[in-house]
Amino acid sequence: MAGGSLKHLEQTKTDIASIYLSDARPWVIGYSGGKDSTAVVRLVFEALMELPQEKRLKPVFVVSSDTLVETPLVVNLIKDTLASMHDAAEGLKLPLNVAKPVVPRLDQTFWVNLLGKGYPAPTRQFRWCTERMKIDPVSEFITEKVAAFGEVVVVLGSRLEESSSRAQVMRKHRIQGSRLARHTTLPNAYVFTPIDQWSADDVWEYLFSGPAPWGGDHQALFDLYKDSNAGECPLVIDSSTPSCGNSRFGCWVCTVVTKDRAMDGLIETGHTWLIPLQQFRNQLYETTLPDQKKNYRSARRRDGSVTVVLKQDKPGKLGEPGKPVEEKHVLGPYRLEVRKKLLKQLLENQKLVNENNPGEAYELITHDELEQIRVEWRQDPNEPDWDDSVPRIFDEVMGASQARQWQGTDDFIFGAEEANLIRTLCAEHGIAPQLFMKLMEVEVSYEGYARRSNVQVEIKELLARDWGADEELVKSVGEKKQRLYAADQEEQTAAQKYARLTQELSDAA
Template sequence: MDHLPASREDILRIYQGDARPWVIGYSGGKDSTAVTRLVFEALAALPPERRTKPVFVVSSDTLVETPLVVDLIRQTLDQMRHAARDQGLPIEVAEPVTPKVSETFWVNLIGKGYPAPTRQFRWCTERMKIDPVSEFITDKVAQYGEVVVVLGSRMQESASRAQVMKRHRIDGSRLARHAGLVNAYVFTPIDEWSADDVWEYLFSGPAPWGADHQALFDLYKGSNAGECPLVIDTSTPSCGNSRFGCWTCTVVQKDRAMDGLIESGHTWMVPLRDFRNLLFSTTDPQRKGEFRNARRRDGSVTVHLKADKAGGEVEEKHVLGPYRLEFRKQLLRQLLENQKLVNEHNPGSPYELITKPELEQIRIEWRLDPNEPDWEDSVPRIYREVFGSDLAWDLNDDFIFTGVEAALLDRLCADHQLPKELFMKLLELEMSFEGYARRSNLQRDLRALLTRDWSSEKAAIAAAGDRKRSQSYFELKEQQLQKRYADYGKVLGDAA
């Protein structure tokens, strides 16, 4: 390991060089484990009086991490916490940071109906990974003025990773500027190491917190995967083909890491793989219309026109909206059934695929859905049908209507040829202003509801296409007139 002495020297020199505290990004993979171990060993080698500043270890739990990885991370963090205390090291191991309940994967996908992430629409990374870690780092910056973020990034991982690391490096320094956070700097002690260097170091002896890294090695061996790095900004490459990360990841066509774990004996993960594959199937361009609403969440219907290369035939492309509520109900039921199956067959500790706060938030999102309000309050019913019991659901006076009223409205609106959803939203709007001394915003909100297109999906799409064609026609006429006026101006100028 030719790079080990230099890395140890860098750690000791930079740690003692100033008063800026460190934040180690620990993802549970081999690279972040190696960096954390290096720092532990370096601090242990220093006399107590020279351990002058704190080191924080932070990890990220998106709440949809691969269960085996979650178990290993939590076990290792607990070991680190006890070891730092027993050895008198200034290392504080934080609880894993998680996304806000309104920004979790399930609240966005099942609650709001966001379609499964794709390479073109990867809405998950910033909400679930970058924001929680950035908030942790920002808090430390506010407390100490500046911080150094220590990561296990290596240039040999990929050409894009090396390019990003070099671009932010400060000339003449081992530090780089953080791509998104002011007064935060990045230190990568093993950036010149190879994967073999990392494994050789990890197996050179036991970790300072008492582990031998065998469980980590077995996890890699079983999945044929590399770890998902701790993502700290948009320039950090997210998880790719065969990397440990979210078990729900649909950015890749096939989750080879999960397949490898199942083939190595973890057959209890089959329901998770099947559910991920179901989500991936909804990204098929030929099938999107089966699962998604014609309207977007703001109620609009979006149609784009694209002329062929010859400028003749115009192709109409309809931009679909969120998942339909009925499909979201199916997803929630299947997810809860999977949770039940996993905990019946998982030899380890019980695993929570979706948390109670997420279920509560999904109730609210469904109840207030802009296109398909769920007056039946379906979440508790679905949970009860799957588990045969109830949770201690929060009492919320926002649930002012029931399924009985929804059924009655179905009949009345059908008799009077009135869109049911419009009438439901009008009643909700009136109730939301109940008790207000001033109702100045009522007219504004009422106008917004009444100006939305509440016709059938087919009619709404056709109308949107007609509007787009009319708009394109007048834009073309305007361009022709502008060109004509420009030509006239040129002729008059030449005549003068």
């Protein structure tokens, strides 16, 4: 295969057939829609087609992951390819099961976390998305197969030349004398990487050596790479798999990188209907900039606390007080007003995309996610949304023609009228309206209970929170930290002096 030879290809197919026939462990192929995973699925397809019918005994599952925020063009390509694979496998009587893409749990999707709970957009320092949206859903699928069959072999399109760190991990877990490796986290799961020695040129040469066994060619895939100037975003099965970034096509909302060159490339090559997504991603990225964070995020953490940490300085010399240290205010989630604006902008972008997209309609956020965001806002620990804003925002943007049926729930005990009354009364009496609203919720939640002992505990916890003005609270907490730090410095200085005097007395004796 390398350098135009088919020797590499034939050896890879031989390895695939040999390992497939060597035991009864089913296979799980990780398909991401990129060139490498496409090559692996095609290789397995062709290897199975070359086996006699009576030897095609154990099942092969093809699993892909949909984070629900994938680049639309990638979503469409994966959807169409999976459908073709399914039909071809049935027609050819192959033991190949094409599963529906796995998705994150509803409470772990990108929008439920970011818009619902207020999680800040991911950064290199706080990349909360990968595990929730990619690793967990795929791991759950693999774990289910392990439970059903005892052991499984996970087949991936990883290549050694992709990155030195990935190559190191692959070599570390390789079983000596075998083409398999141990899965880094899942017991009874093994990893097979049939094209680990291939180069990127090998992959493209193979893909264009003939038609796909499920029909058609790989021109659409090649065009996607060419247009986006992108690399493959691999199916992530554990924390050692490199995340997407730089020019890889993956989640269109990714803010881990400064600039999404893949999206930029798609727009530059004519996919101008993606511009609203590009602008929204850039807007999210702006909220992660150090000098902009405070404009979007709450002064309080989700538990209601105000956190100020000190950058510890070295103690002063013996007898000298410690120097003042730099304070860092640890910000909380996005404020509710910010989340409302982001949701409105997201829905407006969905309208724009579908008005200009030459293909089928695309849903940027699902109705189930909107319902879950309603719940998260209503139960927000700091800013309860008694106005039930999600349906109002949706109807305002989408109009009557796209009206939705919203779930009724007993959770919405109070409404906008009560919220406005509380805001007015609290303003007159100098009380934080959020505190009063949370106290009301606690009281109502215990209505009808024979034993109400815990109500006092919850009320006490609420009253212990910081409910004053943000700037005053941050200043107060910072001053307290400084006082404690100064006292600690004095104590250390005194201890050093005492130790020195003790040593001098001991030496004199």
